[in-house]
Amino acid sequence: HQVPAVILNQTIPRISEEDLRASRYQISAFLAAHTVYELLPESGKVVALAVDLPVKQAFHILAEQGIPVAPLWDFYKGKFVGVISASDFILILRQLGNHGSSLTEEELETHTISAWKEGKARRNGLVDGHGRPIPRHLIFVSVLAGPGDNLKDLALKFLQNGVATIPVIHSSLEDGSFPQLLHLASLSGILKCVCRYFKHCSGSFPMLQLPIYAIPLGTWVPRIGESSSRSFAMLRPTSSLSSALNMLVQARVSSIPIVDDNDSLLDIYSRSDITALAKGRAYTHNLNEMTVYQALQLGQDSNSPYEPRTQRFQMCLHTDTLLKVMEQLANPGVRRLVIVEAGSNRVEGIISLSDVFRFLLG
The missing domain is CATH 3.10.580.10 (CBS-domain)
Known part of the structure; x- marks a missing residue:
């Protein structure tokens, strides 16, 4: 597990391999015993x-x-x-x-x-x-x-x-x-079932009490001079929409954090935001001339019942526990959490629903 750059000076809490295996087994057994x-x-x-x-x-x-x-x-x-x-x-x-x-x-x-x-x-x-x-x-x-x-x-x-x-x-x-x-x-529906069942007995599962920086979960901003196995994409509000769409396809990600010059989180552009372009036939315009900010404004004007912006734009801290992150991701319409630095909102990483399930199912 590669330690994220943001927590190099912190003591990393650990649990035994046996406890980790036992927690995963219990979650796996729960999922296998419940149906769609x-x-x-x-x-x-x-x-x-x-x-x-x-x-x-x-x-x-x-x-x-x-x-x-x-x-x-x-x-x-x-x-x-x-x-x-x-x-x-x-x-x-x-x-x-x-x-x-x-x-x-x-x-x-x-x-x-x-x-x-x-x-x-x-x-x-x-x-x-x-x-x-x-x-x-x-x-x-x-x-x-x-x-x-x-x-x-x-x-x-x-x-x-x-x-x-x-x-x-x-x-x-x-x-x-x-x-x-x-x-x-959706995965959030399955996660909701897991949270509902394990929330009241989470004390028996030390894995759920671990802070997210202590476990191999999500994609983190690499340290300076460090190569990362997974690229971490970020964009400025002034970036062209075409560059955002290219990045979504080429990096094979579902969303890109939109940040200011200090890499502080302003918003997030997701694949599902593309449908906002149907408003006023905005897709007929040159996508190189439309900025990410302008494209997001279209979506804000037509706040959809499926994924309200306030729900889509969710943050967490690297000190948050795995259980807390799971409960946030179990909310309808939330597909990922952006990990930010407390106070500055500087982007440190991103955690998706699929990241959580890859970890839970080992």
Whole structure:
């Protein structure tokens, strides 16, 4: 475990390997014993989109509904065939911004989601011997009349596939026909179950009482002159939106802290913020001329019910315990915490939901 630069002068509390293994075993056993049914809300709305919908219309629907992802329904096949997410729109906008792009703004009016997905598969070389796109294995959770998928398997599906949302599908028929979309599962929902169960007995789990700087968790700002295995991306408010989108794709991260000249946190730009560009057709503007600050202002004006800015912009200290960090991340809409220095808000690192589950599941 590489010690973060910010705490070199502090004594690092430790627990034995045996205690760590025991804590992980208990959490793993808890997740394996509980099912996806426990994530289902008593009531709620789930939005799905038809795969033959124009890309532009899908973009606007996600923005209006305040959601970053939606399952795709194919009426011809009578089943769910994939998802469309904020990441798709980032790739589309980057393609539009490239000179000689094969997709123009006018074509977004008629270009369907299925056509975009097929084109994306071809560009990624995902085609069979006849040049037909090979559909990416669709990650769905089967919630059957029996016990259903357990939460451990679901958490591992998130980590193995690098996705933020997994549709929960139920079909009472053996062949899976007439599927019902019940819920969009997220890691925060699973973490909420863990926190609810372990909160009152956390004293028996020394791992949960450790400060986050004492455990291999998250991505930290590297020390001067030190190479880091994972890059740490930060941007200024005056950076162009196109540079932010490029960074999200190339660094394979879901969010980038926006900082001032002292590296103090001002805001955060996330993949899901891309849907705010649907407002006033801002995506038709040159993305090199729009700043990150201007793009965030669009989102602030249309505060979405899914991820309010106050919830999306969450901070923690490196002295906070693992349990405290887990409880913050278990709140709906919170996908990551920015670790800041007390007082100055200087960015020290970032912790995501997937970081926490990688650590918990060992």
